[in-house]
Amino acid sequence: QVQLVESGGGLVQAGGSLRLSCAASGRTLSSYHMGWFRQAPGKERDIVAAVNWSGGTTYYADSVKGRFIISRDNAKNTVYLQMNSLRPEDTAVYYCAAATIWTTPLNPFLFGSWGQGTQVTVSS
Numbered sequence: 001q002v003q004l005v006e007s008g009g010g011l012v013q014a015g016g017s018l019r020l021s022c023a024a025s026g027r028t029l030s031s032y033h034m035g036w037f038r039q040a041p042g043k044e045r046d047i048v049a050a051v052n053w054s055g056g057t058t059y060y061a062d063s064v065k066g067r068f069i070i071s072r073d074n075a076k077n078t079v080y081l082q083m084n085s086l087r088p089e090d091t092a093v094y095y096c097a098a099a100t101i102w103t104t105p106l107n108p109f110l111f112g113s114w115g116q117g118t119q120v121t122v123s124s
Contacts, residue, residue, distance in 0.1 A: 002098050006021070007118055020096075022081075023077060029074050029077040030053055033051065034070075034098055035059075035099065035108065040092040047108040049069075051072050052102050053074075063089075067084050068082065068083050093117040099112070
């Protein structure tokens with residue numbers, strides 16, 4: 001089973017940018033489709049973006065389209081989430097997760113092997 005560790009969170013002003021990283025160990029990252037999720041206080045965990053095993057297909061939630069970019073470097077066993085034009089409503093704990101099956105439309109419930117999360121706070 002793959003182990004995932006997120007990093008790169010922090011405090012940023014509205015309009016700023018952050019890049020999150022998710023490092024995988026235990027299994028080769030190219031064996032998995034990868035996703036980024038977020039959970040704000042008192043809310044459910046929602047999918048933000050996902051990328052298939054090769055990086056050739058991506059998915060974005062409507063709320064982040066045009067602002068966030070998901071990418072992966074299988075040679076480095078790492079997945080990234082570039083977050084631009086951040087808004088206070090993007091404040092949440094961000095998690096990465098892995099899936100062995102990719103569906104269209106995307107099924108977020110197929111993702112697992114959760115990391116510990118990284119906090120992103122956007123001030124207004």
